[in-house]
Every structure is written in C-alpha cells, then in structure tokens.
Amino acid sequence: MTTQSISIPEPQSFDSLLSLKGRCAVVTGGSRGLGEAIVRRLAQAGASIVLTGRGRDALQRVESQLTSTGGQALGVQADLGSLKDSQKVISQALERFGRVDILVNNAAVFPPCLFLEMTEEVWDHTVDTDLKGAYFLAQFAAKAMITTGRGGRIINLLSTDAFRPTGTLSAYGAAKLGLWSATQAMAKELAEHRILVNALTPGATITEERLAKMKDGTFGADEIPEGAVKTREKMQAVMKTGAFAQMLTALMPLGRPGWPDEIAKAVLFLASDMASYISGANLIVDGAQTLR
Template identity: 35%
Template sequence: MTDARRLDGKTALVTGASSGLGAHFARVLAQAGAAVGVAARRVERLNDLVAEIEASGGKAFATALDVTDLKQIDSAVTEVEAALGPIDILVNNSGVTAPSAIQRISEEDYDFVMDTNLKGAFFMAQAVGKSMIERKSGGRIINISSTLAHRVIGQLSIYCMSKIALDQMTTAMALEWARHDINVNAICPGYIETEMNADYWQTEAGQAFLQRFPRPRVGEPADLDGALLLLAGDEGRFMNGSVIRVDDGFAVGFK
C-alpha cells in the first residue's frame, strides 16, 4: 500500500458495520492503519468484528447505533471519540430497502427507508462534521450511495429516491464544509456479492438478472477498496463533492 493510502494515526467510524460492506470497510481501514469505530444495531456481531481486527494487530471499538434515533447518533460519536480519539473519517454506510410495487408501499415502508438512508445519514454526517469543525481539524466523510441512484429499476422506488437524494446531500455538504477542510464524497457501488445476497446469484432468477448487466457478473467487496482508500487518505485531498460509481458499467448499460 502506498504511503498516501496509509491511515496511521487516524480514527474512522463506520456505520452499518455488523455485516456486509460495512464490516468489510472497517477491516480495510484498520489494515490501512486507522483505529476504527464500528457501529450498528447488532452489537454481538460488532464485538466479533472488533476481536477479529484486534487479533490482526489493529485497534477497534464497538458501539450500538440505530441511525434513526438521533440521540443514539450523538452518543455513538461521543463514545467512539472517547475510546479512539477524534474522528477523522466517517463512512456513512447504514442502509436498508423495502422492495415493493409503488401502489403497495405503506407510510411505514417509506419512513423505514428514508429515515435510515437519508435522514439518518444526514444527521450522522452532521454530528461528525460538527466535531470536525469545532476542533478545526478537517476530515473526510464518505457517503455510501448506490448505482441505483443513477439507474432506476422496478420495485425499489423508495431506495432509488433515497440514494439520489444522498448524492445531492453529498454535494451540498461538500460545498458548505469546504472552508472547514472537510471533504465530503460518495461511492455508488454496483451489485456486490455479500453474505446476504450470495445465494440469490446462484438461483435461476439471479442468473437471469445477471444477463441484463453489461458484463454478467457481480463485484466483490474488495472492488470498492480503491475508491474507499482514495477518498479516506491523502491521495483524495483534491476530491470534494465527487460521486463515484463503482458498478462495472451497470448505470450506463443495464438492459
């Protein structure tokens, strides 16, 4: 790893870190030298992740967090900073979906997705951004969006709406916080195989869906490492308000 992508002496916080991409991002940041706070609702999974990171020589701390509860957001930031030091990097990763045809979407479904993917992400970034501004340290905020912000598919209307709004939130924060030396960017992953969806890609439906991709394949979590470390480290210091698709061409070539 190049020196510019090393994160020694930095503290990162990753939300939605109990599984999938969030857990992977935490491992990658720890391997790059950052002390990593991991936050999610499933604390037992977080404790296992902390033990794994520490067994590999890293430093980590777990905190319970439901991003739809604004009081928990403030508590999580306070706990992580008390345990690991001021947060330099936020990976705003918490996200949910509620697949449904538009005519069957309930208010509860709508609020579930928007409160997590957009409202929770906003106030999570606000809490960390305020801390960075108060101590005049600058920092990096990386919002995890989706290729579906740029290529809508059926049954996922609320999710797609939440992610394109997250992209706009990214650019708005980048504009306002540039004067505080806070870089705010977003990564839009394509379809990535994780423990939650691995079985689907082996089914007939999953294989048929893949045939509509520009290349009939899904990515691996490691395919996002380059973008993550670029935006978290010194190499990305001149990137602010960028929305980076890492989707193997899905947004421009899905049929």
C-alpha cells in the same frame, strides 16, 4: 488570494499516500457484508475503527478480530434512524479515540416494495435510516472534525437505483438520490473547514450473505413488507425464472457483479491522501453496469 501567497507543496512519498495511521474512521453498518469489507481495508491502512450495527454478536466478532491482530476498534450498537443513537456513536468515538477523521455512511435498509403498495411506515423507516440518519450523523461528525481542526472526510454510499430505478425500490432510490443532493451541499459548505465530502455509488455487489440467500431462493424475501402481495409475487417470479441471476452475470458488462472488497478499495481511495483534492464528487464503482 494572490499568486504570491500560493505555495505548491512537495508531493507526498508514495508509501504514505494510502496510510490512515493516526486517524479514526466511523463506518456504519460495519459488522457484515460490504461494511465489514470497508472496515477491514481502513483498518489495514492504519485507522482506528468505530463500527456500528444492530446486532451485538456481529459487532463483537469484528471488533475482536481487529483487536486480536493489533488494530484499534470499537463496536457500537446503534439504530441510525435514531438521532440519539447517531450522537452516541460520535460521542463514543471521541471518548475512545479523541477524534473523528473519517465517516463512511454505509448502513442502509432497502425493503422491496412496489410504488402502489408503499405504506407510510415503510417509507418513513427507509428515509429515516438512509437519508435522515446519514444526514445528521454527517452533521455530528463534521462538528467533531471542525472542533479538532484537522479537516476530515465524509463518504456517503449511494445506489445505482437512485439514478436508474428498478421499480421495486422507490423509497430507497428516493432516499439515496436525496443523499446525493445533500452530499453536494455538504461539500460546498464544509470546504472552508477542509472537510472533503464525496459519494460512492456501488453497482450490484454480492456478499456472502446475499449469495447464500440466492442459492436457497430466499433473496429479498425477508425484506418485503407484510401486505405487499404483488411485490412478493414479482420477486418470486424473478427468482424462479432465473432473471435475477442472469442480470448479475450475462447482462453485466464485465459478466459478473462486484465483490465487497472492490467497493472497499474505492472507499479507501476517497478516505486517503490519494483523494486530497476531490470533493463533491460521485465515484461510480459498478463495472459499467449503468451503461447497459
């Protein structure tokens, strides 16, 4: 490209920079917690929303709330460890809204399990959902974006555990670190199609569901695999001594964990025209947690 062929566009008007009107966003795990916060922010910006989840009731609740306020939303029940379900999500998005402009790979499983107690079943379940599922859903979405020729955005949520392991989430951390590598590869390959691919790494984030489980002492208990005896003992000890609560308060640089909407606002930034020249990046939104 010669300098004579470069034309610098006029800056967009301020009120259009965060607008997603006319765009369709697919958000996995969008029926509760962090995913629901992301769904609501993207919908407020004007996007039509396709949200996935495993529970039909939760999907219908969010879908109904969005449509009752004038939004466009479709809940799709899906297990994203299944490529067939991933294809179904993109197919239904195209059928309902005619396009896919934004994909937010938020859904994940993270069963606590010490390395020496890890089983093939737990490993495969984690990697199938958190890495393989996200990878191929991104592929299906990218193909739809290329077909419509309007470019697009793919945002893959990672975890601080990928970069600073806690010791009880080795499969989860490995899957998320693999997704970071895949994110960078996607960014390079899809650039010619004007598809921007980025990662976002949240720090410790407290949802209403997690807060309730912390208060009744059951946080993490349901996710611990059967037979992981030492993992369960370690988790129970951490909860009993209050070490986990201390980690989320006194040991955090800002004195508190993150809130779901703080992550959702960062996702909106990456999905919007505010981030029109950002690709292959990892936006860390952790309140300086990883600097401890």
